[in-house]
Amino acid sequence: MSLGRRDFLGLAAASSVTLLAGKSLANEQQLPKECKDACAVLVDTAVCIGCRKCEWACNRQHNLSNQDMAAFDDKTIFKIQRRPDDKAYTVVNEFRDPSNPEKPYYTKVQCMHCLDPACVSACIVGALEKLPNGPVVYDAWKCIGCRYCIVACPFQIPAYEYDNALTPQVRKCTFCTERNLAEGNVPACVEACPNEALTFGTRDDLIGLAHARIKAYPDRYVDHVYGEHEVGGTSWMYLAPADFKNTELPELPPDRIPPNTENIQHAVFKWFVPPLALYGLLGLIMASKPDKENEQEAEK
């Protein structure tokens, strides 16, 4: 990637000092240090160099089986498109814009931490929960392992430990909620990114930043902040140099997903009135005089 970082970030004007300290751009930019409300991350795929340090940091953070940092330099891994699974919560894939096939670009994928997550709506026991400050978290103790969350997620993110016979868990990115985001910490991947492709901050600020970058460099980005509107909005958002169709991120409508079923559920079971009404009606029919109509005649 030939473009200088500084050119890119425009409005961000990052200072490299804090970069080394592992602080995110968000902090330097006067984004609130503590984002109790709606933490978010902006992934700039045009800046990402595909170094996969975020994968390494994620594996370390979550005690997943990891390799030496050097092993992540291996570019042959991009030959196949990988997906996050129960052993890796985030992966980086390489994509090419058909109109500019010489230049690859990279997309990190993980749970999008939807604003109105389908997985949370699906879960039979409330084992998945959207925290007010952004992360969608999982409680293995509650989980019964029905995998409805896997069926429901529009990004195909939750991964199941199918190989675990006794205590399988649903695995996915936790947004590093265990690092206590409210106290000024950033997710491990954001901290690890050497190129500031990942920006942590409040969702509103990041949307502003994303549009400002598009405006400042219209030839470097498509005019689309992925995740701003998809399925009602997500906490992780993306900028890309070419149409998102080239990447593995699915094309999704702006409508939130859960109302599809929740509206039905709530209409049918509102204060238990419809079931109770049905009960009463059937009770009345049953209590009324037995039907004397001689049906046998009809069929004889």
Add this chain to the structure above:
Amino acid sequence: MSAHEIPVPIKQQYFTPGVKVVFAVFLAGAVGVAYRFLYGLGAVTNLDNGYGWGIWIAIDVSCGVALAAGGFTTAAIAEIFHKEKYHVITRPALLTAMLGYTFVGFGVMIDIGRWYNIWHPMLPDMWQGNSALFEVGICVMTYVTVLYFEFFPIVIERFKSRVNLPAIIAVLNKPIDGILHIADKVLRKIGWVFIIAGVVLSFAHQSSLGTLMVLVPTKMHPLWYTHLSPLLFLISAIAVGFPMVVFESILASRSFKLKPEVPILASLARYTPFLLGLYLALKIGDLTIREVWPYVFEFSTESWLFMAELVLGVIVPMIILSIRKYRRTVGGLFTGATLVIGGVVLNRIDVFLVAYKPLYQTKAYFPSIWEILVTAGCISALILLYRAFVMIFPVISQPEDEVAGRMDDTSVKANFSKAR
């Protein structure tokens, strides 16, 4: 129907060559179940992070629930609408429902990864009213319990005044008998509570099963993705209730060499064309409003399956069963009923498996041999238990004079004399 009919336990040999085959399948399935519990879902199923659900959900659970609908539909017509002549078929239907739902529960246990947490949805602090699956789970659990209560009077009838425990525990005969008598009185009084509850709970979870895939708008084939799905599931479950009773009743009479109850079954099957017609009208309306007719005629796998569902599973049986001449023959009844059942099974498989398209899987899900064996094993176990139950309990009705005749020699008499 000439003679009065009463339900009695069927006295015949349990194992026939056919039953032995079923037993073998059951054993194979049991091995599969053991394998799954020891080595986990990954070892036995073809599921992955794209296809979270396979045939254990699509067939064991969702078809299981639909095909057990004979229980609540016959209870409704015989007990709530007081069409007394159908009493002869309520017991077999109730037995199928009870066993069917027990196996649905068992199927869920096998399928979920943390099966020991299966009771979690009952804990109020884990109630998740937004989840259609929660709704299904809680209703099914309650309904199984209701079904046991509904079946209990049959157990009482069998053992009341006949409690005959062996040797040392024989002292318990009297107290247990006393308890049975009290239970009998109580259940006679409050039985209606359970009967109506059974119908309401069935309405609730049959429809909620249809709600499940409505949460997946972006991954469903347009032919099956509709907000009408809960209603379609409910109507098709009601529609398949009587055909299921017809199907089983004919099979049971064949197996036990009894005379099939053609007049009663034919009379029951009269309702089916109306219900199928309603279902068809809803389907057509739905396709039209959503403007997805082109998909029906694109002649892809999906469109063929969809057409098979509607033509073979709905339209053809609707015609067969509305013609009195066919409806009043065993062949016509059986064909019609089988087609309706096949249509519903195909529909459930279509909704849960065929219509569902994960984003990144290059190969479509197909069940592993173990998944198939476990499913077949569960169905076999259900058949074996059904056979055992109708031999132990008074479930299937037979003409009174025949029963009386047999009392002279067979074990029925022995049973009676023992009791005295």
